[in-house]
Amino acid sequence: MESESKPGPATISIDVSLIRKVLRVGKSLLGVNCSQQPVVEAYQALYDLKLIARSKARKRRLEGNEYELLLNFFEQKEKHRSTVIPYRDIFNISLTTCLRISEVTSLRWLDLNSSASKILVRDRKNPNGSEGNHTEIPLLGQSLSIILAQPRQSEFIFPVNPRSVTAGFQRACKKLGITDLRYHDLRREAATRLIELGYTVEEVATVTGHKDLKILWQVYTRITPEHLLKKNINFV
Known part of the structure; x- marks a missing residue:
């Protein structure tokens, strides 16, 4: 036991x-x-006495071929009739919108402006209270096409329990041997990817919903040495 x-x-x-x-x-x-x-x-x-402590800032991002491994795993999982959660699309929408999983599963068709490629996110988490804290975000990359591909089964675009998504994600990581990766780490991954693509911190904040840019820099972005080497900047 x-x-x-x-x-x-x-x-x-x-x-x-x-x-x-x-x-x-x-x-x-x-x-x-x-x-x-x-x-x-x-x-x-x-x-x-070290009985209590402040939580340590997470730095975990997707590494190596973890994205491909997870995507392939979810693709195979969705082939089973018993699977009703669109894991692949939710996984990708999390990486293109920087939304928390609870925000992804709360997105509504009514709030989608497909012609302008943007959507309203309701009651976003906020230190001063989430109720009424609605923000409109741009649907970057393949976000809009992913959303439009979903069947209209209810008022919600992804009508699933967020806890079921995170539980399925953890099971996938365990089977694939991926350690110390949480679903919420995808929010950091998404924000950092936007920074790496050249978006400013202020622009990324309009997507993530951060009011304090210091938090966005310290917690949700992690530029790696590998990224800087890829840019091959010539200082001479």
């Missing part, structure tokens, strides 16, 4: 933050006489 994996310090840190938030609003919202101060005072000790 396999032992269950224990949550890491970064995960526990999130849990502690949630406990603190509940205690902070407990009196005003629930009428409970409580205080967040004990949690605040415990933070330094928890950090010193």
Whole structure:
């Protein structure tokens, strides 16, 4: 019997933050006489004991022939009648739009402007709240053709559960021997590809939805030495 994996310090840190938030609003919202101060005072000790820690910035991108391996795997998977999720198209749309998987599966036919090659993305994740944070993004590359190829089965273009997509993606990685690759890493891959193609950070931000360009630079873009070598810049 396999032992269950224990949550890491970064995960526990999130849990502690949630406990603190509940205690902070407990009196005003629930009428409970409580205080967040004990949690605040415990933070330094928890950090010193390494029981909690800040999450490390991810740098993983698609490497080598991983894109081709995954694409071929999804193509074979979709040949089975039991497969109802268009993994290939969702995989590619994630790489051409920089959207989170929850945003991809929330795209609606009503919000598509095919003549202008753009689409409205509703309730995008935002530090100040996602509700009502709608942004319109350009459909670059093959995005529009992928969308138009989908059957109109409901109001959503990709009417599937995002968790099912990520679970299927992880199963594919495991079978292919691809390690330490998460579905959300595709968002970084997509953003960095646009930078490498010559788009400015400001232009990429209109696609990713970032308001803070520093975050886009530090977290979602990772220019590799190999890319710079390909440009073969002559400094002489």
